[in-house]
Amino acid sequence: MNVGYLGPKATFTELAVKKVFSGFTPFPFQTIPECMDAVVEGQVDLAVVPLENALEGSVNITLDYLTHVVQIPIVGEVTLPIKQHLMVHPENAENWQQVSRVYSHSHAIAQCYKFLHHHLKGVPFESVSSTAAAAQLVKETPMQNIAAIANELAAEEYGLSIVKRNIHDFDHNHTRFVILATQKNFDFAALSGSTHWKTTLMVTLPSNQAGALHQVLSAFAWRKLDLSKIESRPMKTGIGNYFFIIDLEMKLDEVLIPGAIAELEALGCGVKVLGSYPSVNIGLD
Numbered sequence: 001m002n003v004g005y006l007g008p009k010a011t012f013t014e015l016a017v018k019k020v021f022s023g024f025t026p027f028p029f030q031t032i033p034e035c036m037d038a039v040v041e042g043q044v045d046l047a048v049v050p051l052e053n054a055l056e057g058s059v060n061i062t063l064d065y066l067t068h069v070v071q072i073p074i075v076g077e078v079t080l081p082i083k084q085h086l087m088v089h090p091e092n093a094e095n096w097q098q099v100s101r102v103y104s105h106s107h108a109i110a111q112c113y114k115f116l117h118h119h120l121k122g123v124p125f126e127s128v129s130s131t132a133a134a135a136q137l138v139k140e141t142p143m144q145n146i147a148a149i150a151n152e153l154a155a156e157e158y159g160l161s162i163v164k165r166n167i168h169d170f171d172h173n174h175t176r177f178v179i180l181a182t183q184k185n186f187d188f189a190a191l192s193g194s195t196h197w198k199t200t201l202m203v204t205l206p207s208n209q210a211g212a213l214h215q216v217l218s219a220f221a222w223r224k225l226d227l228s229k230i231e232s233r234p235m236k237t238g239i240g241n242y243f244f245i246i247d248l249e250m251k252l253d254e255v256l257i258p259g260a261i262a263e264l265e266a267l268g269c270g271v272k273v274l275g276s277y278p279s280v281n282i283g284l285d
């Protein structure tokens, strides 16, 4: 099977792919939408993209593309610890404190904001499509003293020198990556051995109805359904129009979740199941 992922080689997404898809053929794509389009067009069997980071929150492009553009179910989830390092071209290793710009994925820059503020104060930073794309840029531009924030594998892959390790501002830095597939026969529970399942719903509220969100939450609460996330995202139809993404800590069953969905629909809500999928937590080793 082919797995599309946010590339180029040595992104955090590739680390996630390597942890769970040994024996699959990896295909890097430059952007998250390109990965998802590749699944829709049948160019790859699966796609792995980042969805949420513990320090920086949701990867909005992933959520928005999944909810507004493509219709691909989430079939699995992998959570990985994230360690960010500052790296430069070996020719600039001695002078890293004089770097003129720092490149990385916007989430990685945000995860290291305190470090950048204190150790590279005033140095501009610029976001690129991934941490590994930043490392590749630094490799290809040795004549400029610039830095990338990326992982250890990227330093190896692009021949860069790590000049500061673990520059993320908080220790518990994890990212959730989702696996997307249209194929019905892909079984992530069998592949990963995971018995922990989650279900993700997209809920739109009836317009201008006082207490609607309270009623939505009570449909889950009285059934004792455990929510691990609720987040609002713009409908993109006008200021103040939002939908909700709700994660439940259980597999889609035949009674409780369908009962809650029926109750929400009776209230005038729209409900879409984005996926019910096994979830795995991986260590860096």
Ligand SMILES: O=C(O)C(=O)Cc1ccccc1
Binding pocket: 006, 010, 011, 012, 013, 014, 050, 053, 082, 105, 107, 108, 129, 130, 131, 132, 175
């Ligand atoms: O840019 C990468 O390496 C990615 O895979 C996206 C990302 C960025 C920052 C933290 C986790 C994942």
